[in-house]
Structure formats: structure tokens, C-alpha cells
Amino acid sequence: MGFVKPTILQILEGPFKEYQWPQLDALARCMSSDFGRCRHKLNLVEMLPYKEIIMIQKIAKLVRNPKKNIPLVIKVMQQQMCLLFQNTSFFMQGQMDINPKSRWYRDDFRKLTGGFYPKNDDKNRQICNLKPWDNTRRDMLALLLRTIVEKKIKGDIVEVGVYKGYTAKLIHYYMPERKLHLFDTFEGFTETSVIAEKKDTNFSIPKGHFADTSIDRVKGYISQQNSNVLYYKGYFPESIPGDFDKLKFAFVHFDADLYEPTLEGLKFFYPRISLNGMIVIHDYNTWPGARKAVDDFFSDKKELPIPMPDKSGSALIVKQDNLTSLTN
Numbered sequence: 001m002g003f004v005k006p007t008i009l010q011i012l013e014g015p016f017k018e019y020q021w022p023q024l025d026a027l028a029r030c031m032s033s034d035f036g037r038c039r040h041k042l043n044l045v046e047m048l049p050y051k052e053i054i055m056i057q058k059i060a061k062l063v064r065n066p067k068k069n070i071p072l073v074i075k076v077m078q079q080q081m082c083l084l085f086q087n088t089s090f091f092m093q094g095q096m097d098i099n100p101k102s103r104w105y106r107d108d109f110r111k112l113t114g115g116f117y118p119k120n121d122d123k124n125r126q127i128c129n130l131k132p133w134d135n136t137r138r139d140m141l142a143l144l145l146r147t148i149v150e151k152k153i154k155g156d157i158v159e160v161g162v163y164k165g166y167t168a169k170l171i172h173y174y175m176p177e178r179k180l181h182l183f184d185t186f187e188g189f190t191e192t193s194v195i196a197e198k199k200d201t202n203f204s205i206p207k208g209h210f211a212d213t214s215i216d217r218v219k220g221y222i223s224q225q226n227s228n229v230l231y232y233k234g235y236f237p238e239s240i241p242g243d244f245d246k247l248k249f250a251f252v253h254f255d256a257d258l259y260e261p262t263l264e265g266l267k268f269f270y271p272r273i274s275l276n277g278m279i280v281i282h283d284y285n286t287w288p289g290a291r292k293a294v295d296d297f298f299s300d301k302k303e304l305p306i307p308m309p310d311k312s313g314s315a316l317i318v319k320q321d322n323l324t325s326l327t328n
Contacts, residue, residue: 075103096139116142118149126173130166137310145174148250155248155274160265161255165218176225183232186215200259203288237264249273255282259289266297277319285313
């Protein structure tokens, strides 16, 4: 029986040169087969510690198929580097396993379930990135929207608090077939906002906070795919159009931060949300006004706000009480 390829043996000779050539040949052959079947036959336990054998196997896999395994090594290195930052103020999280870039991605599972997208769906859906530190929120929103599509929950989509349009673009590009209504001052916190928040929560906010935006900049950023994105500029809830009483909604995303717009938005949209429709309130675990508005509103409702682990701590509510829906 001849020896295996010299290239593998040369690699083995480096860290394990004290072993005899036949032993190294046996080790290299074992690396090309199932370790569980050959370890006792070759007396490998006596030749090398278990950890060293595993390391040799990994080296051999890399040499045999570098095109496949080098990208995997890079992913493992990135994963291990996260350990350096796990207890610091900034920590990057791994991609979900249904993301093709994940180290543990399985295409068979994606084909079975659809992954981030509805199974057997023919729509051109895209998932737009948020900021890198908001991947958890990005994935959460995509999966919730997928559920809206799969369960055929009827209604338009609303976002209260648009800022620069990051989440609005994500929503529109994922569900371009639905109308998306966007409410914002598009000029940051107004004097009215400052006074109302101090009265409602005793929390002081600076006038003009989040003012580095405009409706034209948001429109340019979103670059809408069709006519389904509608803008409503002004102080909420005064900016709600009169004909909204006739509409029903499948998904409402609040990112208004403050007590009054969040509470008034819940009062208006909650009874108009379809059964099993969803409400997401961003900053539930960041802004006192958003937290207080949610807790106050749902204190006498059937639904329980579920905290989400994204950066700013969103809360999720799934509409359960059909009796309070005006349009089902």
C-alpha cells in the first residue's frame, strides 16, 4: 500500500516530526476517512492526543478542498473574534442561520421553509440593510412581514416616525404590493413635541433633535418602486387624513420615541388593525415616552407587549381581540 500525497505529509511533518513516517501516513489516511471507524484500528489514541488528531483532520480538510473550506475558516475566525467584544459596549452578532452568509446556513432548510421569504412566492422581494448594529431588528421586521404575507393578513402598512427612511425602505422593498403610509414632521422634534413630552413624562428633550432629515431626502433614499408609498408631513396625530377611518391595517410600525404620538397612534390604529395584524414599537426599552405609552395603552387589553432583543428594544403586539377591530 503506497503512501498518500506528499503535500499532506509535509504539513504533518512540521508540528509532528517526532513521529515515524508510517505513523504519519496512517494519520493522513485516517484524516481522509471516518475517524470513528479507523481510530482503534490504527491505535491513534496511543500515538497522539485527541485534540491533536482533530486539528490534523481540520488541516487535511483545508488542504483537500481549499475553495470550500477557506471561506469557512474565515467565518470561524470572525466568530471567534466576537469573543473579544462580547462584554464591551459594542458587539457584533452572528447572522441568522437562514441567512446564506451564516456559518450554519442550510440550503435544504431554506428550500423547505422559504427562509426570510414566503415559500413559493413570486414577488420580487428584497431585504434592505439597516445600520450594521441593527441586524437583529432588520431580521425581525423581515420575518414579521413574511408572516403577514404567508398568513394573508389584510390591510395597509403604516410607519409613524420615519426619520431618514431606513425602516420605511426595508418595509417597502419587502412588500411593494402593499400601500405604505409614512407619518413624520420630517424636521425632528418640534416645540410642541418638547412641551408635550415634558408634561407627559417629565422627560426633557432638545428641540430639533433628529432634524437632519427632510421629506425630499427621505423620498430620494427610499427610491420607491411604485406609487404605493404615501407621505404625511406634520405633527402626529393632527396629520392623519380624514379618510383613514375607512382603512384597515396589517402592520403598524411606531418609531416616534415620544409619549403623545405613540399613545395617540395606538388609540387610532389599534381598533383598525386586522385580526393577527402586528404592531411594533421601536425604542420600548430606550425612550421613556414610548415605554409609558405602550404600558398605559395595553394595561387593559388582552394583548401582552413582547419585548424584542434588538438594539433599542422594540416591543411586538399581535392583535388578538377581534371585538375591538372596526374593520374585520
